[in-house]
Each structure stands twice: as structure tokens, then as C-alpha cells.
Amino acid sequence: MTHTIGRHVLADLYECDPGRLDDVALIERALRAAAAAAGATVVGAAFHRFVPQGASGVLLVAESHLSVHTWPEHSFAAADLFTCSPTLDADAALSVLREMLACQRLATRDIHRGDALVRYTAPR
């Protein structure tokens, strides 16, 4: 079976709870819970809360990264899950994020990265 080297899931989360989106400690708990649900191994992290509102967070994982940026004023969050592992469970991670941020709608794009590496035939 031929794999691409990376799978990148872009998840736009709409109609989320604005209070949760503005709580950077909750954002960190949600990202770490999402990583655990996906089966990812965390190797680095960075979080930031903006003034007057909004938060950003990213986890570097052995399988690549999970990130989220929030706009409480629009009840909107943009999450990414980039993985080079075919066994990482992206759906589980996104379900956790959606539930913990209390989002009503989720729109995803699933993108193959490095798809011009035609000779690539096995997961990393």
C-alpha cells in the first residue's frame, strides 16, 4: 500500500462556547486530551492567551502536531492535526476537541502532504 508521508486534517469548529474558547488552561487540557485520544505522544508544547480575548495552543507530538486557535468573539476555533502515522486516530482527537470546546458544527479538510514523493511507500 502506498502512503503519503503526512496527513493533515484542518478542522474548523463553529458555534463553540465563547467562554471555553477564551480559557487557555482549558484549551491546553483539551489539546492534551485530544492527543491522548488519538494515541499521540507529546514531545513539546506552547500556549498563549491574547488580549482582549482568544487563545492559541500547539502540541508537538512524535507523530507531528496538534494546534488550535480560537476567536471567542466569533464562537470559532481552527484546529489542525498533522500526522505522519497511519495509526493515529484523528477522528477521536477531533471528537474530544469538539466536545470540550462545546462546538455545534465541525467542517474538516483532509489533505495529503508530500504527495509528490512518489517513491514513498511506507510509513515513517
Added chain:
Amino acid sequence: MTHTIGRHVLADLYECDPGRLDDVALIERALRAAAAAAGATVVGAAFHRFVPQGASGVLLVAESHLSVHTWPEHSFAAADLFTCSPTLDADAALSVLREMLACQRLATRDIHRGDALVRYTAPR
């Protein structure tokens, strides 16, 4: 003018110098130089080197994030630039990354995030 809330540029970098892709200190310098070239303000960072090879890095910036994951064994790097600022210069950032990682080819996807926020009409 109507904006989307976020612009996400996915850049696949091919035929890069494998030695540079395996040098996490160089990866950090390259990401920070790319952020500076784009006009971004760094607010957080995380980097990791893998065994036996490869590196990952991410900068949280006030305008969202820059990330890169490298596969020296494939001379390949996957970079992302996510911005909520219409004035951030993504092309300048990618030019810096391409040059510092000595990549021969660059393939980009330019994706609008939060495009279902139809009432959104101004940059953050």
C-alpha cells in the same frame, strides 16, 4: 472587503538539503527568520529532534503559527503558515525557509479557514 478569519498556507518543500533538515538548531533559526521576514511577532515556541533523524518545530505568533516537520531521508519538509492577519507576508516567510533549508521545489496550498463565518467582515 470581506476577509476570511484565517489564511492557512501549506507548503511542501522538496529536494532540500538533508543535513539542514536534520539540524534542529538551524530549523529554529530558519523558522524565526521566516517569522521576522513575514512581519510576525513570536509569542511561543517548541522544537524537537527525532531519533534517528528528522525534526519538528513550531512558533506560535501573535498572528497564529508557523510550523515545520522534516524528513531528511526523503529530503522533504512540510511547513505551515497560519495567519489571521491580512498584512503578514507569507511569501517572504516561505522564501526564507526555502533558502535556509536549501530546497529545490516548493508546492503550496492556500486555504481559507473559517470560511463559513459569513458575517465576518474585518481582520482581527
